[in-house]
Amino acid sequence: MTPFPSPDWHAFAAPAKLNLFLHIVGRRTDGYHLLQSVFQLIDLADTVHMRVRADGAVVHHNPLPGVAAEADLTVRAARLLQRETGCTLGVDLALDKRVPMGGGLGGGSSDAATVLLALNRLWGLALPRGRLMKLGLALGADVPFFIFGRNAFVEGIGERMTPVDTQSGWFAIVHPPVHVPTPAIFAAPQLQRATPPIRPTAIDYATTRNDLEPVACALFPQVAAARDALARIAPARMTGSGACLFSFSASQTEIDCVLSRLPDGMAAFKAATLDQHPLHEFAS
Numbered sequence: 001m002t003p004f005p006s007p008d009w010h011a012f013a014a015p016a017k018l019n020l021f022l023h024i025v026g027r028r029t030d031g032y033h034l035l036q037s038v039f040q041l042i043d044l045a046d047t048v049h050m051r052v053r054a055d056g057a058v059v060h061h062n063p064l065p066g067v068a069a070e071a072d073l074t075v076r077a078a079r080l081l082q083r084e085t086g087c088t089l090g091v092d093l094a095l096d097k098r099v100p101m102g103g104g105l106g107g108g109s110s111d112a113a114t115v116l117l118a119l120n121r122l123w124g125l126a127l128p129r130g131r132l133m134k135l136g137l138a139l140g141a142d143v144p145f146f147i148f149g150r151n152a153f154v155e156g157i158g159e160r161m162t163p164v165d166t167q168s169g170w171f172a173i174v175h176p177p178v179h180v181p182t183p184a185i186f187a188a189p190q191l192q193r194a195t196p197p198i199r200p201t202a203i204d205y206a207t208t209r210n211d212l213e214p215v216a217c218a219l220f221p222q223v224a225a226a227r228d229a230l231a232r233i234a235p236a237r238m239t240g241s242g243a244c245l246f247s248f249s250a251s252q253t254e255i256d257c258v259l260s261r262l263p264d265g266m267a268a269f270k271a272a273t274l275d276q277h278p279l280h281e282f283a284s
């Protein structure tokens with residue numbers, strides 16, 4: 001639904017991601033962790049509504065609870081693009097938020113990537129994809145992936161991508177009622193930081209894992225409880241730094257069955273794999 005129905009407003013999708021596995025293979029001198037991960041786009045998405053302004057202002061019309069307009073990644077992305085290009089146009093922004101915040105689903109990063117991709121077209125900038133990806137990294141480690149726009153084996157802190165074909169199918173995603181702060185998980189002394197690097201590869205669930213999962217489960221019992229509940233029904237894995245857990249199947253019926261067997265009251269939903277970001281063509 002468009003909150004501001006008018007021909008001047010445009011609506012753009014900002015899809016979520018799952019980390020099908022996530023290995024920590026080292027640490028940089030600045031404390032950031034080097035990872036290897038397969039990032040999978042899914043059809044759960046926010047909608048970012050935008051209208052170009054001639055006066056250069058960046059105005060957020062419905063800030064999220066607990067996130068000041070100036071701190072919102074959509075506003076920060078628009079301002080960053082203005083600074084970098086000297087563009088004198090502005091934008092009105094409004095968000096339909098559907099991706100749970102702090103779930104390890106990359107919603108904020110995806111909103112930022114969608115703003116960069118859409119303004120690249122609406123402001124007539126025609127920046128190449130690689131330049132947008134570099135800009136995006138300053139906003140968050142996951143932003144370059146969404147601008148890349150294809151399922152990928154991701155390395156570095158999130159800036160090196162190799163496209164991978166992933167299996168099409170469905171996920172059951174469980175959302176435990178807890179916000180997991182990413183910095184606390186990366187700072188935990190017990191985090192396994194030296195998983196041997198692997199070559200870019202198709203996902204093999206049997207030989208991969210999420211190194212952040214044992215830490216999140218130890219620090220947040222709600223994550224452990226949700227993982228155990230899902231794991232009693234089907235193979236379960238955490239995404240990102242949590243809190244969400246997922247289970248994959250190529251069969252939608254199987255995923256419907258998994259969801260129906262979860263304990264009453266457990267927040268969970270179904271999502272399908274995406275092959276490509278809906279705004280992939282907005283950069284070249």
Ligand SMILES: C[C@](O)(CO)[C@H](O)COP(=O)(O)OP(=O)(O)OC[C@H]1O[C@@H](n2ccc(N)nc2=O)[C@H](O)[C@@H]1O
Nearest residue numbers: 019031032033034140141142157158182183186240241
């Ligand atoms: C773990 C992932 O969810 C995988 O998709 C992301 O890399 C996290 O990305 P994010 O939530 O956008 O996190 P950022 O805002 O970039 O970083 C939050 C904090 O987590 C830690 N951090 C994050 C990413 C990384 N590769 N190493 C880190 O050590 C840093 O302390 C950083 O200050």
Ligand SMILES: Nc1ncnc2c1ncn2[C@@H]1O[C@H](COP(=O)(O)OP(=O)(O)OP(=O)(O)O)[C@@H](O)[C@H]1O
Nearest residue numbers: 072073101102103104105106107108109111142240
């Ligand atoms: N547009 C936005 N949408 C969501 N969160 C935002 C946004 N702008 C700023 N934030 C801030 O970023 C924090 C993390 O948001 P997000 O939902 O992207 O985390 P996440 O899904 O855990 O991400 P990741 O998988 O990258 O760790 C939020 O708690 C919020 O304070």
